[in-house]
Amino acid sequence: xxxxxxxxxxxxxxxxxxxxxxxxxxxxxxxxxxxxxxxxxxxxxxxxxxxxxxxxxxxxxxxxxxxxxxxxxxxxxxxxxxxxxxxxxxxxxxxxxxxxxxxxxxxxxxxxxxxxxxxxxxxxxxxxxxxxxxxxxxxxxxxxxxxxxxxxxxxxxxxxxxxxxxxxxxxxxxxxxxxxxxxxxxxxxxxxxxxxxxxxxxxxxxxxxxxxxxxxxxxxxxxxxxxxxxxxxxxxxxxxxxxxxxxxxxxxxxxxxxxxxxxxxxxxxxxxxxxxxxxxxxxxxxxxxxxxxxxxxxxxxxxxxxxxxxxxxxxxxxxxxxxxxxxxxxxxxxxxxxxxxxxxxxxxxxxxxxxxxxxxxxxxxxxxxxxxxxxxxxxxxxxxxxxxxxxxxxxxxxxxxxxxxxxxxxxxxxxxxxxxxxxxxxxxxxxxxxxxxxxxxxxxxxxxxxxxxxxxxxxxxxxx
Numbered sequence: 001x002x003x004x005x006x007x008x009x010x011x012x013x014x015x016x017x018x019x020x021x022x023x024x025x026x027x028x029x030x031x032x033x034x035x036x037x038x039x040x041x042x043x044x045x046x047x048x049x050x051x052x053x054x055x056x057x058x059x060x061x062x063x064x065x066x067x068x069x070x071x072x073x074x075x076x077x078x079x080x081x082x083x084x085x086x087x088x089x090x091x092x093x094x095x096x097x098x099x100x101x102x103x104x105x106x107x108x109x110x111x112x113x114x115x116x117x118x119x120x121x122x123x124x125x126x127x128x129x130x131x132x133x134x135x136x137x138x139x140x141x142x143x144x145x146x147x148x149x150x151x152x153x154x155x156x157x158x159x160x161x162x163x164x165x166x167x168x169x170x171x172x173x174x175x176x177x178x179x180x181x182x183x184x185x186x187x188x189x190x191x192x193x194x195x196x197x198x199x200x201x202x203x204x205x206x207x208x209x210x211x212x213x214x215x216x217x218x219x220x221x222x223x224x225x226x227x228x229x230x231x232x233x234x235x236x237x238x239x240x241x242x243x244x245x246x247x248x249x250x251x252x253x254x255x256x257x258x259x260x261x262x263x264x265x266x267x268x269x270x271x272x273x274x275x276x277x278x279x280x281x282x283x284x285x286x287x288x289x290x291x292x293x294x295x296x297x298x299x300x301x302x303x304x305x306x307x308x309x310x311x312x313x314x315x316x317x318x319x320x321x322x323x324x325x326x327x328x329x330x331x332x333x334x335x336x337x338x339x340x341x342x343x344x345x346x347x348x349x350x351x352x353x354x355x356x357x358x359x360x361x362x363x364x365x366x367x368x369x370x371x372x373x374x375x376x377x378x379x380x381x382x383x384x385x386x387x388x389x390x391x392x393x394x395x396x397x398x399x400x401x402x403x404x405x406x407x408x409x410x411x412x413x414x415x416x417x418x419x420x421x422x423x424x425x426x427x428x429x430x431x432x433x434x435x436x437x438x439x440x441x442x443x444x445x446x447x448x449x450x451x452x453x454x455x456x457x458x459x460x461x462x463x464x
Contacts, residue, residue: 024051024201024213027085027093029066037087038064044108045085045093046072049151050199051213054081055094057107064108071116071154073106076185080112080120080154096217116154123152130182134161137177145169148196158185164196194219197243204242211248222246226254229261231285260285265310272317274324278303292326303327 025047031037042058056072058064068083085093099105112120131150138145145165152159159182163169175186191199198212212219227234227250241247264283271278271292278292281299290310294301303326313323 024198025053025084025217026214027089029085029087029089031087031089032066034087040088041090043086043090043094043105044070044083045090046070046081046108047084048079048081050149050201051195051217052151053084053097055090055097055099055105057105059107060110062108062111069112069117071109071112073109074153074155074158077153077155077157078109078116080116119156120154123154123156126156127152130159133181134178137181138163138171138174141174141177143169143171143174145171148191149199152184156184158187160187160189162189162191162196162199164191164193192219193243193245194248197241202242204247206249210242212243216248219248220251222248222250226250229254230257231283257285260288263288263307265290265307265314269314271310271313271326272322273313273326274322276301278326 027045042061044056044058044064045053046056047053054072062070064070064083064086066083066085070081070083071078072081073079094105127150130152131147134150135147138147144167145163147161147163149162150159151162159178161178163171171188175188178186194212197210198216201213202210204210208214222245224234224239224246226246227239230250230253232239232250239246239250264285265280267280269280276294278294279296280290281293281302282291283289284291288307289304290307292303292305292310293299305326305328309326309328313326316323
């Protein structure tokens with residue numbers, strides 16, 4: 001017996017078989033590698049824009065695989081779609097979509113030709129502009145509705161307008177205006193907020209793609225009771241999904257929580273022991289653990305026990321018995337205090353020891369400078385003694401020249417100081433003249449002469 005090793009797309013395990021597609025509501029064909037799966041039925045699932053799907057008969061026995069672009073029957077004309085599923089799983093999808101009439105299942109014409117694709121691309125390019133213009137038309141007519149999306153048929157003869165409205169809308173006049181504006185057949189479809197989120201797509205707070213965009217078709221109403229059964233905080237921001245409605249995933253595990261919650265003891269039952277009475281404080285539904293507190297309102301002396309142990313204590317209390325404690329072996333709860341590893345350590349052990357610098361007084365600084373100058377003078381004397389006689393003569397000449405320069409600079413400094421004093425005296429005299437009356441002019445003159453004599457006596461060198 002010969003065995004054939006399948007690889008690549010031989011088993012259908014590739015893009016055309018079970019690979020991820022670039023559209024919403026992807027279907028994993030787990031029967032793709034079963035021999036003869038596609039020949040068992042002629043039903044084919046075809047997907048159009050976003051989440052719209054249709055089911056058709058492959059009457060021409062075309063060799064269709066996942067990803068093929070086909071032209072299918074429409075009313076009127078034809079439409080262009082992508083094959084997403086073939087074989088036995090299509091029957092389950094039809095059952096899930098609640099298609100009871102066989103008239104809803106039309107037929108596939110052919111694989112799409114280049115001419116079909118050109119018309120298809122031309123029709124798709126008009127969708128966005130049509131949506132913007134239709135929104136303005138609905139606003140002008142005063143209709144309380146939102147047109148969320150527009151989808152043209154593959155041949156461009158028909159357009160589907162998806163809208164959202166809280167109440168019933170009379171859009172008969174709107175259809176007439178749209179038909180005159182775009183010259184196509186108009187079909188209006190009302191969708192909800194969840195369907196709109198599925199058509200747009202996105203990522204949920206769990207990090208995965210939205211359920212309404214990947215696999216969910218039938219939407220069941222969600223209430224806050226589902227959150228209460230699962231002990232979830234009733235925070236609207238956390239419970240709401242991308243559609244601003246309650247998350248559909250709240251219904252996924254609510255049945256398991258309701259079944260497990262039946263085994264829990266009632267909140268009104270008080271467990272009586274020899275040391276204290278305990279009230280129900282918290283429950284872990286799936287783990288089967290309950291937490292009791294000695295205070296009815298606050299967390300005090302918390303004890304965690306299993307549901308079976310709580311039921312045993314309830315039976316004992318009904319018979320008039322009280323256990324030593326809530327624990328099964330009757331032992332008291334120990335003080336499970338965590339050990340502090342740094343109990344004997346200082347909190348400043350990593351701080352750097354900064355040495356405080358003593359501030360030195362001015363007297364100490366002056367004494368040090370005097371000592372330094374004395375030492376420098378002694379060193380100069382020693383150097384002079386060591387030098388020869390010729391060097392001493394040259395040094396004397398340099399010292400004489402430096403003395404002359406020092407005297408000249410001193411005289412210049414004195415003259416500058418005297419000039420400043422003269423300016424200050426003149427300014428004082430002007431101010432005095434302004435304040436004194438005219439009768440005292442002689443006294444002022446005498447005073448100025450005396451001031452002049454005093455300055456002459458102080459600076460005899462300047463007069464010369």
